[in-house]
Amino acid sequence: MRNTKIVFIGAASMSFGLSMLRDLFTGEELRGSTLVLVDTDHAALARMTDLARLLNAKLTAGLVIEQCTDRRAALSGAGFVINSTAIDRNRLWKLDWELPRKYGIRHTLGENGGPGGLMFTLRTLPLVFDIVRDIEELCPKALFINFSNPENRIIHAIGKYTHVATLGLCHGIFMSHGDVAHMLGRRYEDIDVWGAGLNHSQCLMQIRDRVTGEDLYPLLRETEKAFDPTFMPLSRQVFRAFGHWMTCSDDHLGEYLPYGWEGGEHGYDFAGDERGRVWFADTIGKVLAGEAPPSDWLTPSGERGAAAIGGVLHDRKRMLESGIVPNRGAIPNLATDAAVEVPVIADAAGIHPVSLGPLPDAIAKLLSIQVNVQALAVEAAIRASKEIALQALLIDPVVNSASAAVKLLDELWEANRPYIRPCL
Numbered sequence: 001m002r003n004t005k006i007v008f009i010g011a012a013s014m015s016f017g018l019s020m021l022r023d024l025f026t027g028e029e030l031r032g033s034t035l036v037l038v039d040t041d042h043a044a045l046a047r048m049t050d051l052a053r054l055l056n057a058k059l060t061a062g063l064v065i066e067q068c069t070d071r072r073a074a075l076s077g078a079g080f081v082i083n084s085t086a087i088d089r090n091r092l093w094k095l096d097w098e099l100p101r102k103y104g105i106r107h108t109l110g111e112n113g114g115p116g117g118l119m120f121t122l123r124t125l126p127l128v129f130d131i132v133r134d135i136e137e138l139c140p141k142a143l144f145i146n147f148s149n150p151e152n153r154i155i156h157a158i159g160k161y162t163h164v165a166t167l168g169l170c171h172g173i174f175m176s177h178g179d180v181a182h183m184l185g186r187r188y189e190d191i192d193v194w195g196a197g198l199n200h201s202q203c204l205m206q207i208r209d210r211v212t213g214e215d216l217y218p219l220l221r222e223t224e225k226a227f228d229p230t231f232m233p234l235s236r237q238v239f240r241a242f243g244h245w246m247t248c249s250d251d252h253l254g255e256y257l258p259y260g261w262e263g264g265e266h267g268y269d270f271a272g273d274e275r276g277r278v279w280f281a282d283t284i285g286k287v288l289a290g291e292a293p294p295s296d297w298l299t300p301s302g303e304r305g306a307a308a309i310g311g312v313l314h315d316r317k318r319m320l321e322s323g324i325v326p327n328r329g330a331i332p333n334l335a336t337d338a339a340v341e342v343p344v345i346a347d348a349a350g351i352h353p354v355s356l357g358p359l360p361d362a363i364a365k366l367l368s369i370q371v372n373v374q375a376l377a378v379e380a381a382i383r384a385s386k387e388i389a390l391q392a393l394l395i396d397p398v399v400n401s402a403s404a405a406v407k408l409l410d411e412l413w414e415a416n417r418p419y420i421r422p423c424l
Helices: 017-025 042-058 071-075 089-102 114-138 151-161 172-184 217-225 233-242 250-254 270-288 305-313 361-383 386-394 402-419
Strands: 005-009 034-038 064-068 080-083 143-146 165-168 191-198 201-209 318-326 339-347 350-353
Touching: 005 017, 005 071, 017 042, 017 305, 034 042, 034 071, 042 064, 042 270, 064 071, 071 114, 080 114, 080 305, 089 114, 089 270, 089 402, 114 143, 114 151, 114 361, 114 386, 114 402, 143 151, 143 305, 151 165, 151 318, 151 339, 151 361, 165 339, 165 350, 172 191, 172 201, 172 217, 172 318, 191 361, 201 217, 201 361, 217 233, 233 250, 233 361, 305 318, 305 339, 305 350, 318 350, 361 386, 386 402
Parallel strands: 005 034, 005 080, 034 064, 080 143, 143 165
Antiparallel strands: 165 318, 191 201, 191 339, 318 339, 339 350
């Protein structure tokens, strides 16, 4: 069996670190491979490395586990590079959420769209491009697998400005699969969905009975009319207007819409996240000390990172339900250089998007607005241009005031100044 070197940058991530470890160790495909965990937080890295070695042993997965704080030293000879990094995540994201509201901008999450999506792009792309330039030098044939947000903008930038093979992964398609099954009163595994569009805004092109192939859209349209009105009101309003279900939640979809706040303006639960981080570190400590079992950490998480690696490494021609990739015609009625989220096939030749054909015309026009916003945000980050950043805000449908855009950009730019720099 072939083996490889996998470098996981941001391995101490609470969001994706443990999920990735669970998936890497619960299959046979990566036996004999080397996993190098990389993070700048020495204590968190040591804790996650100890956990990785424990899970590797318990599951007899047979990987070689290493840790490193020097990214370049880790990357040499890698076949796969996983990215799950974030810069001062909660503090800066909270600013992204609060400052626009101070100036009367109503938004839902502040992560992938609106002013927050712009600031995430401005501070994240320089770090991502540092990693990608190292890949070009030290392991140019490696596949870069990204979990960090804003996914669509990161993949767009890498596809446009580098030659690095890249795949973005998100569980949004699975969330919508579950929501649709819930509304239909069916088990998750009894229905099948196919989606295409943008990250956090895919159109479910097909919803079918997995056994009979029956088109379930007519039933969903009827069922939705009498379903609990408190369940996903924004997504259902869009569904009624456009005729297709859009991923993946009211707050994520709402980031791209001027009326997105009508589905709720609660934002991200920062306090809950901080409590979760304390709990996570404490739980890992107890597991490592033998004071608590690893519970469901010995089963797959449902993410698709390890499946993508195994598909490429062993030429499985494996279908993945969804991946963010450069468009290049996969969705013919969206811009060629956009990043899109479609089904993909992973084999020895890399990652291949599966085209489901053109999007319904109205949905393509809706998503094209966001494609243009994202394209300008990427240019602003690539060039560290405040002028282009303002333009990106002024074409964003979430922004309802030019004077507010200028003021909030001044404040957020200053807060993010240490991280904003040209990428080329």
